[in-house]
Amino acid sequence: MAYELNSLLSRLVGFKLYSVQFVADYVQLRFEGSTVDMPVLTCDVLPTVTLSGEQFSPTETGWANALRELIFQKVTATYEETxxxxxxxxxxxxxxxHPTEDELVGPEIARLCGFEDPIFMVWRPGEDAFVDL
Structure with missing residues (x-):
């Protein structure tokens, strides 16, 4: 069965970000929406954050604070495309x-899991939305 881009990621719409966990060299974003689904987006490549129109890369001062400012906010839309x-x-x-080749730190870019059903997604360079890497 072929994977349809944004099919799993879009399930986050309406969920609230309730936790940002900084773990050594990656970040986990935890969401809540229902009592059953507790999705987690693990970012093996650190994400770029935009807050109130200002963009922060992981190497910039204010990046972690910008990420924390998103806690308690609801997901309004998701995108997954080359x-x-x-x-x-x-x-x-x-x-x-959307990392550059230099920013890749391992075989995976991100993972999304934690829905009641056992469906999960792993994003890797050269696959799905990252065929351009």
Missing amino acids: GVGIKVDFVTGSVQL
Whole structure:
């Protein structure tokens, strides 16, 4: 069965970001929406954050604070496409993963899991929305 871009990521729409966990060399975004689904987006490549129109890369001062400012905000839209990578929009900002080849740190870019059903997604360079890497 072929994977349809944005089919799993779009399930985050309406969920609220309730936790940002900084773990050594990656970040986990945890969402809540229902009592059953507790999705987690693990970013093995650190995302770019946009907050109130200002963009922050992981190497810039203010990046972690911008990411924390998204806590308690609902997901309003998601995008998964070549040239964009994956992007999650919130009320006042967004998180986007579209690394350069130099920013790749391992075989995976990100993972999304934690829905009641066992469906999950792993994004890798050269596949799906990242065929341009």
